[in-house]
Amino acid sequence: KRQGINAEYMGDVQASLRAAAEQISAVHAALIGHKAELVEIRPEIENAIAIVKSTLEPEPIADSDILVTADVLSQQLLELESEDLALGDLQYVISEALHAKEMSTTEGLKALGNAARSQFLCRALSLKLKQTLPRLK
Numbered sequence: 001k002r003q004g005i006n007a008e009y010m011g012d013v014q015a016s017l018r019a020a021a022e023q024i025s026a027v028h029a030a031l032i033g034h035k036a037e038l039v040e041i042r043p044e045i046e047n048a049i050a051i052v053k054s055t056l057e058p059e060p061i062a063d064s065d066i067l068v069t070a071d072v073l074s075q076q077l078l079e080l081e082s083e084d085l086a087l088g089d090l091q092y093v094i095s096e097a098l099h100a101k102e103m104s105t106t107e108g109l110k111a112l113g114n115a116a117r118s119q120f121l122c123r124a125l126s127l128k129l130k131q132t133l134p135r136l137k
Contacts (some may be wrong), residue, residue: 073133087119096115 069075091112098108 028130073129077126077129077133080122080129084122084126086116087122090115091119 017089021123034081067078093109094103094108098105098112103111
């Protein structure tokens, strides 16, 4: 009697294993079909991704493309004026660092002197350029 129950139980287990194997085979076949579809449309997907990336990430604008000057002297004057403003900002940052004791007095004064000297040269050259460009006097 016990062997009959075990044989019946084993038959049920084998049947459920066969059913599970058939389900796995069906799912496997479906996955292979989906893989083939994805491989087929992959170039289209990559193209769409490239389009989205180019739309979301515009190309950087070069500094020279933002403001175009009429001639070489005007370009030099523009660069000198921007350097003068940057040096003024640098002097402010150095003085704030000195007040906050983030740098020694010797280092700070040396850096301020260098920035002031560079700013003086920028302003002197800028004045000379303005004299050669009569419309900017």
